Amino acid sequence: MSDFAQTVKQQADIVKVIEGYIRLRKAGAQNYSGLCPFHKEKSPSFSVHAVRQFYHCFGCQASGDVFSFVVKIENVPFPEAVRIVAQKCGIPLPKREFSSPEQAAESRQRAKLLELHEAATAFFEEQLRGPEGAVAREYLAGRGLTPEGIKTFRIGWAPDSFNGLRDRLSGMADDETLRASGLFSSKEQGDGTLGHIYDRFRKRVMFPIANESGRVIAFTGRTLETGEKAGPKYFNSPETPLYSKSLVLFNLDKARTAIRQAEFALLVEGQMDCISVYLRGIQNVIATSGTAFTEPQVALLRRHTGNVVVNFDPDTAGGNAAEKSIALLTEEGFTIKIVTLDGGLDPDRFIRERGVEAYVAAIRGARSQADYLIERARAAFPGASPEQKVKAMNYLLPHIRRMPEKLARDQFAGDAAQKLGIDSAVLREELRQAALKRRDRIETRASAMTEVERVLMRALAITDPEGESSRRLAVEAVGRQTAWFEHLGTFAALQALAGRKASDPMDVVEDPAQRALVAEVLLAETKPPEENEVASAIQELEERATVVRLRDLRVFIAEAERRGDFAELAVLTQQKLELDRALRGLQQLKDRV
Ligand SMILES: [Zn+2]
Numbered sequence: 306m307s308d309f310a311q312t313v314k315q316q317a318d319i320v321k322v323i324e325g326y327i328r329l330r331k332a333g334a335q336n337y338s339g340l341c342p343f344h345k346e347k348s349p350s351f352s353v354h355a356v357r358q359f360y361h362c363f364g365c366q367a368s369g370d371v372f373s374f375v376v377k378i379e380n381v382p383f384p385e386a387v388r389i390v391a392q393k394c395g396i397p398l399p400k401r402e403f404s405s406p407e408q409a410a411e412s413r414q415r416a417k418l419l420e421l422h423e424a425a426t427a428f429f430e431e432q433l434r435g436p437e438g439a440v441a442r443e444y445l446a447g448r449g450l451t452p453e454g455i456k457t458f459r460i461g462w463a464p465d466s467f468n469g470l471r472d473r474l475s476g477m478a479d480d481e482t483l484r485a486s487g488l489f490s491s492k493e494q495g496d497g498t499l500g501h502i503y504d505r506f507r508k509r510v511m512f513p514i515a516n517e518s519g520r521v522i523a524f525t526g527r528t529l530e531t532g533e534k535a536g537p538k539y540f541n542s543p544e545t546p547l548y549s550k551s552l553v554l555f556n557l558d559k560a561r562t563a564i565r566q567a568e569f570a571l572l573v574e575g576q577m578d579c580i581s582v583y584l585r586g587i588q589n590v591i592a593t594s595g596t597a598f599t600e601p602q603v604a605l606l607r608r609h610t611g612n613v614v615v616n617f618d619p620d621t622a623g624g625n626a627a628e629k630s631i632a633l634l635t636e637e638g639f640t641i642k643i644v645t646l647d648g649g650l651d652p653d654r655f656i657r658e659r660g661v662e663a664y665v666a667a668i669r670g671a672r673s674q675a676d677y678l679i680e681r682a683r684a685a686f687p688g689a690s691p692e693q694k695v696k697a698m699n700y701l702l703p704h705i706r707r708m709p710e711k712l713a714r715d716q717f718a719g720d721a722a723q724k725l726g727i728d729s730a731v732l733r734e735e736l737r738q739a740a741l742k743r744r745d746r747i748e749t750r751a752s753a754m755t756e757v758e759r760v761l762m763r764a765l766a767i768t769d770p771e772g773e774s775s776r777r778l779a780v781e782a783v784g785r786q787t788a789w790f791e792h793l794g795t796f797a798a799l800q801a802l803a804g805r806k807a808s809d810p811m812d813v814v815e816d817p818a819q820r821a822l823v824a825e826v827l828l829a830e831t832k833p834p835e836e837n838e839v840a841s842a843i844q845e846l847e848e849r850a851t852v853v854r855l856r857d858l859r860v861f862i863a864e865a866e867r868r869g870d871f872a873e874l875a876v877l878t879q880q881k882l883e884l885d886r887a888l889r890g891l892q893q894l895k896d897r898v
Contacts, residue, residue, distance in 0.1 A: 309399055310372070310387045317394045319358045319371040325393065326378055329353060336828045342378055343367040343600060344636075352828050357768075359811045361824035365600045365633070366817040368824065370809070384411070411546075414485065417478050418547045421486045422513075422521040428473050429461025429511040429524075438462040441510045444529055448577065449657055454584040457559075459513050463506035463526055470504045487523065487545040509540065512576050514548070517605070519558040523548035525576060550815065551599040554606060555579055555592040561609050563588035569612035569642075571668065572630075573652050578616075581653040585661040587668075596816050597629035603637050614671050616644040616652055629818055635674070638709045642671035675717040678704050679724050689726060697725050698736065705736070714741075754822060758795045760834050760842040762826045765802035766810035772833040779803065782843045789846040798823050841895070848891045855884050 306314070320337055323329060329337040332352065341351035341362040350364035361368045367377065375386035391398055432438050433455070441462040445455060463470070470488060480502065483489055489502040509526030516522050523542035528535045542548055556579050564570045571590040573579050579592035591606075606613070613634055634641055644667050646655045656664045672680075682697040701721050708714045718736040727733060764772075764779035783790055783803040790796050798819040805813040810827065814820040834842075858881045865874040 307387075309391075313387055313391045313394065313396055314358070314371060316396055317358075317371050317390050318355075319360065319374070320353055320355050322371050322390060322393055323353055323360060323374060327351075333828065334831055341365060341367065352824065354824075354828055357809070357811065357827055359809070359824070359827075361811070361821065361828070363821060363825070366597070366821060367600060368811065368817070368820055370811075414482060415546060417482050418486050418545065419520055419522070421474055421478060421483070421488065422523075422547070424474055424477060425470060425486075425488055425524070426459050426461065426511075426513050426521045428470055429463055429513075430459055431461075432464050432469070433460065433462035433511075435462075437464050440529060444510065448653070449581065450584070454580070457584065458580050459521070460580075461511040461513075463504065463509045463511050465508045467503040467507065470506075471502060485546060487542040487548065505542075506540065512580075514542070514553060514555060515558045516547075516553065517558050517561070522553070527577075544815075550596070551817070552601050552605070554602055556583060557591050557605065557609075559583065560589050560591050564591075564609045568610060569614055570606060570610050572613050572615045572617075574617040575651070578652045581656060582664075585656055585664070587661070587665065593630060597818050598633050599817060600633070603633060603639075607637070607639075611638065612640045612642075614642045614644060614668055616646070616668070631674070632707060635704075635707050636709065641674045643674055643677040644668055644671045645677075674704075675713075675720055679721055682721075683725065694725055694727055698727065702735070711741075754795060754826070755793075757842045757845050758793055758799070759826050759829075760838055761799055762795060762802065762823060763830050764834050764839045764842075765799060765805075766823070766827055767833045768810070769833065775834055775836045775839045778836060778839045778843070782846075786843075786847070786850075789843075789850045795819065795822055844891060844894065848888065848895075851884055851888045851891065855881065855888065858884065 320329065323339075327339050327342050329339040332338040335354060335356045337353045337355065338349045339351050339353075340346055340349050341364055343351075343362060344365035344367075346364050351360065351362045351367075353360045359368070359370055360374055369377075371390055372383060372386045375381070375389050376383055379386065379389065381389070388398060433441055438461075445460065450460070471483070474483060474488070478486075483502055484491070484499070488505055490505045491499045491502045494500050506524060506526040508530070509528050512525045512527065513521040514523040514525060523545070525542075526540045528538055528540070541550070544550065555576055560570065560583070567589040569589065571582065571587065573582060573590060573592050576592050579590050582590045593602075615631060631641060646652070646664075646667055647659075650658065652664065655667070678701060682700045685700065686693040686697040698721065701717075705714050705717050705721070708717065721727070722733055722736055727736070761779050761783075764775045765783070767773070767776040780803045783799055790799060793799065797816060798814050801813045801815070801819070802810055802823070810823060811820065814823050858877060862874065862877045862881065865871075865877055
């Protein structure tokens with residue numbers, strides 16, 4: 306952000322600016338709410354934080370600062386939004402800031418960045434063919450990819466080098482442009498300046514991400530190693546002037562003609578699944594990348610079709626994201642069918658084991674969303690007792706309410722009543738009511754957040770230097786005792802917040818679902834937590850982790866006894882004694898408070 310934009314942001318009042326477009330009412334000490342201008346709704350799920358200067362919609366996940374609001378609502382590029390906000394706040398514009406040379410420079414930069422990505426793609430492709438790429442070629446062959454398939458998707462290999470790509474591209478652009486490409490990293494120096502750039506992607510299989518016109522704008526790198534040193538399995542380009550994760554659907558460039566012909570899009574979860582399905586001739590396939598759909602992505606897809614066949618299990622690890630995607634698509638009026646593959650296989654494995662004909666048959670046999678959900682309700686709450694029926698119905702009601710068409714809601718409710726064998730007049734009436742009224746917002750999973758998580762999140766989001774000691778306490782705990790935090794639903798958000806430097810808390814959490822949790826906590830906060838609050842939250846987690854570890858140990862001890870492994874038994878018993886003692890200590894500490 307330019308200095309001028311920074312100044313404007315500091316002086317602008319986001320509440321006033323947004324009030325220029327929609328009606329807001331005060332909803333808390335520091336926040337306002339209103340009807341979201343970015344999706345249709347009848348009860349407000351759009352919030353604005355007056356102090357932290359962000360907005361967030363719990364219905365459609367729209368989120369950002371004053372500029373992003375204006376960009377979205379006025380449909381203008383960023384520099385124009387800065388100008389609009391400056392004018393609204395009576396801040397004089399510096400002459401040269403928005404003159405046309407500036408805009409010319411911007412479009413020159415975009416062209417340059419596209420050129421760099423093209424050259425990088427060619428470089429990675431070349432490396433894949435070279436001697437260093439053998440391991441990657443072997444991996445890809447193992448996944449059933451032919452050389453033609455590799456060529457189609459322009460898959461490559463980033464060598465184990467800090468300067469391979471840099472040396473290749475350094476003649477093409479200045480340092481600033483290279484940095485802006487997202488292809489390189491650099492370390493912050495002691496004096497706050499950035500050091501030399503080096504290759505961001507190393508020792509990874511490289512999957513290019515293209516925009517709708519097929520130009521490469523970013524990459525996903527997959528490591529072939531396991532263990533601590535390998536880093537995350539998948540590693541993406543950061544947000545750049547070319548690439549914004551929430552605006553891209555993987556493979557839409559190649560799939561769009563086929564989507565129009567088939568009159569539906571097949572939606573799979575991972576890029577590898579997508580590639581594999583596409584190369585077997587099912588070309589109307591696109592992928593989310595493990596995160597929930599955003600509204601711009603839905604809008605992008607709607608230009609091509611209103612029908613989606615979803616092939617991922619909404620119940621698995623990425624389930625939350627999958628479920629949210631389906632909910633958003635439903636709310637936006639898409640017709641959705643769901644494929645479940647035998648044996649819980651993913652599309653890639655299914656095709657390799659059963660063949661492409663079996664997969665096509667599975668897609669043809671996709672069930673309507675209603676049938677699928679009713680079946681799930683019956684599986685989750687089996688039996689014919691009234692209690693089970695109520696539970697099954699409660700599970701279905703929110704799904705029914707979410708459908709925008711009354712006809713579809715009626716149909717769904719009728720099917721549910723029939724298939725669940727609901728004969729009670731009361732339950733039937735509830736179903737009828739659900740069909741009558743459409744629910745306006747997707748519920749956030751607030752209930753899944755514990756008080757401990759809320760305290761930690763608020764501590765990590767502290768920006769006031771006075772609360773620095775609370776913040777540091779939380780940062781250190783997240784960094785050093787990862788095991789205590791890993792099982793939390795907010796772990797990704799906590800980690801991102803702990804790693805933020807001077808940036809705004811709302812800017813560092815990328816995943817929309819996680820960001821919604823952060824927004825919810827920040828909108829509800831009155832004051833940042835004190836040090837002792839943070840300390841006892843951490844202690845609570847330590848205690849829980851200890852209890853879990855003790856439970857594991859008891860299992861290991863029983864096993865060692867069965868095997869007659871006395872050496873192991875002695876070690877485990879000693880560990881258990883120590884943990885028992887530690888747990889008692891923690892509990893005593895709590896009693897004293
Ligand atoms: Zn919204």
